[in-house]
Amino acid sequence: MSDKTRPIIETINPHLLDVVKTNTDYVIYYSGSPLTTPLNENVAHPNPRLLEHILRDLSLARRMDPCTINSYTLFATQKDFLEKGTDEFLSSFDEILKADQIIQRKLNSEKNDHQDHVDNLVDFLDKYDQTLTFMFGGISGILRSISRFLTEHTEGSSNLILNSFEDYLSLFKRIYTNLPSERKAAIIVLCKIHLAGILLPLLLVFRRITPSEYANTLFSVHLPCLGQTDSAKVLCETIIPGIKSKATLPDWDKPEQSFAKIREHASLVLEYLSYYDTPTQETLGIVELINMGESFNLEFKSTLRWNIKANRKDRFIEHASLKTIAGFLNSGGGTLLIGVRDDGTIEGIETDNLKNRDEFSLHFWKLIKASLGQDISNFIRTSFTEHNGRTIFAVQCSRSPRPVFMHQKNFDEEFYIRLGPSSAKLGIQETLRYIKHRFASFSDP
Numbered sequence: 001m002s003d004k005t006r007p008i009i010e011t012i013n014p015h016l017l018d019v020v021k022t023n024t025d026y027v028i029y030y031s032g033s034p035l036t037t038p039l040n041e042n043v044a045h046p047n048p049r050l051l052e053h054i055l056r057d058l059s060l061a062r063r064m065d066p067c068t069i070n071s072y073t074l075f076a077t078q079k080d081f082l083e084k085g086t087d088e089f090l091s092s093f094d095e096i097l098k099a100d101q102i103i104q105r106k107l108n109s110e111k112n113d114h115q116d117h118v119d120n121l122v123d124f125l126d127k128y129d130q131t132l133t134f135m136f137g138g139i140s141g142i143l144r145s146i147s148r149f150l151t152e153h154t155e156g157s158s159n160l161i162l163n164s165f166e167d168y169l170s171l172f173k174r175i176y177t178n179l180p181s182e183r184k185a186a187i188i189v190l191c192k193i194h195l196a197g198i199l200l201p202l203l204l205v206f207r208r209i210t211p212s213e214y215a216n217t218l219f220s221v222h223l224p225c226l227g228q229t230d231s232a233k234v235l236c237e238t239i240i241p242g243i244k245s246k247a248t249l250p251d252w253d254k255p256e257q258s259f260a261k262i263r264e265h266a267s268l269v270l271e272y273l274s275y276y277d278t279p280t281q282e283t284l285g286i287v288e289l290i291n292m293g294e295s296f297n298l299e300f301k302s303t304l305r306w307n308i309k310a311n312r313k314d315r316f317i318e319h320a321s322l323k324t325i326a327g328f329l330n331s332g333g334g335t336l337l338i339g340v341r342d343d344g345t346i347e348g349i350e351t352d353n354l355k356n357r358d359e360f361s362l363h364f365w366k367l368i369k370a371s372l373g374q375d376i377s378n379f380i381r382t383s384f385t386e387h388n389g390r391t392i393f394a395v396q397c398s399r400s401p402r403p404v405f406m407h408q409k410n411f412d413e414e415f416y417i418r419l420g421p422s423s424a425k426l427g428i429q430e431t432l433r434y435i436k437h438r439f440a441s442f443s444d445p
Contacts, residue, residue, distance in 0.1 A: 102195030211266035297334030327423030328397035348390030
């Protein structure tokens with residue numbers, strides 16, 4: 001522990017906690033002074049709702065304990081180990097992935113590596129017959145979610161390229177590196193405290209599995225009868241040695257209570273991440289979302305490519321949507337609704353004269369990859385919604401952890417941010433200043 005690191009656990013008096021507005025941020029104060037992380041970073045953020053959430057957690061727990069999963073632990077991991085520009089988790093990535101039981105089982109699925117443990121498994125089930133529920137609802141239960149996740153991130157060719165450990169290493173390193181710091185923090189904390197490996201936390205933070213599925217699978221991952229002690233030891237020793245923590249693993253003597261605790265941890269992680277999300281059609285009905293009107297994080301476009309007045313395809317119409325998406329990515333995230341006029345009435349993507357939804361989606365993603373970069377797709381989610389016989393295409397953008405430049409064919413390279421309810425193009429000097437302020441921890445490899 002560094003001399004600058006304060007004690008790991010402190011008793012909290014809830015009456016001494018408060019959220020205070022400063023010139024640039026909101027800060028949690030405790031007993032008249034800013035509350036800090038273990039490495040003395042202020043618990044400060046521009047989103048007051050996030051800080052109110054951390055304050056509630058601290059008030060209920062009455063202690064600051066980075067050795068368990070809570071909003072304070074997640075925030076401290078962001079501040080102390082990620083936003084300083086040094087990610088020690090990444091330096092141990094190879095060893096952690098090698099110890100990931102789900103990856104190992106996928107790679108060895110045809111090798112019957114567990115035959116030596118059959119007798120142990122039978123004896124174990126004789127003693128803990130209730131574990132059958134967790135075993136058969138564990139890894140086997142999320143195989144479809146795993147396949148979909150891999151397909152999404154390999155452009156549909158996962159069965160062709162993921163044949164070796166090196167393939168998985170390259171893929172997951174790329175996915176992890178491109179994540180915003182709050183998601184990286186969630187993966188680190190889950191991996192460290194649950195010894196969960198990498199794939200399972202990834203599935204959770206991308207919301208491809210539920211907290212119950214996460215807990216089920218963790219039980220399967222940590223079956224003590226399958227000889228996984230060495231893997232658990234590797235995970236304990238390699239995941240950011242500087243972070244002190246204690247593992248919370250399935251308790252086979254009290255499976256119901258243990259399952260509930262792990263599921264609660266997974267739910268806490270998703271709740272924490274929700275404070276970084278912007279309102280979308282997933283949390284609001286499409287009509288309610290449209291009724292909110294255009295704003296800093298919500299914009300409407302009548303079409304993706306069709307100039308309604310000229311009755312033809314128009315690259316300037318495409319440019320309008322692309323700059324909105326770039327602005328969201330470079331700012332706080334947001335949602336673009338294509339097929340909605342400025343006044344909130346429904347035009348529908350049918351006006352774009354593309355054959356069907358698949359062709360529309362294909363055209364959209366070709367534009368994104370060509371103009372904003374293929375790797376930026378990690379921060380964009382899309383969906384179709386039908387309303388009164390017309391189709392709306394919703395584009396949900398997360399906050400990008402690095403600058404996103406737009407380089408559409410026949411246009412100069414441009415950099416956009418959100419300014420009120422529209423996107424603004426910055427000049428060279430303005431762009432440099434903005435990147436220095438907004439992407440302080442970004443370093444171009």
